Amino acid sequence: MKQQIIDILTEARPEFDFQAEANGFIEKGMLDSFDIIVIISEIEEKFDISIDGDQILPENLDSIDAISKLVTRFSSKN
Numbered sequence: 001m002k003q004q005i006i007d008i009l010t011e012a013r014p015e016f017d018f019q020a021e022a023n024g025f026i027e028k029g030m031l032d033s034f035d036i037i038v039i040i041s042e043i044e045e046k047f048d049i050s051i052d053g054d055q056i057l058p059e060n061l062d063s064i065d066a067i068s069k070l071v072t073r074f075s076s077k078n
Contacts, residue, residue: 001047005067008042023063036061043067049074 009018009025016030025031031039039061040051051074060070 001071002064002068004046005043005064005071008039008046009064011042012038018064023066025062026058027062031061043071047071047075049077 006018009031010016012035013030018025018030021028021030026036036056040056044050049071051070055070055074060066
């Protein structure tokens with residue numbers, strides 16, 4: 001799952017190395033609000049889930065681990 005998330009992030013922002021950065025994607029300016037919309041859409045499609053809007057928070061999208069936990073949480077709802 002983590003590699004699929006890295007692939008999605010890299011497709012959205014190829015100029016950044018998401019594997020090398022442990023966290024702080026938003027704080028470091030690696031992701032902006034438009035990127036987040038695109039990434040959420042791609043994650044929902046790739047993992048066949050629907051993420052609640054109230055869960056689209058910086059702390060849920062600021063690292064590979066945080067995104068993985070978000071996907072796992074919504075995958076278990078299906």
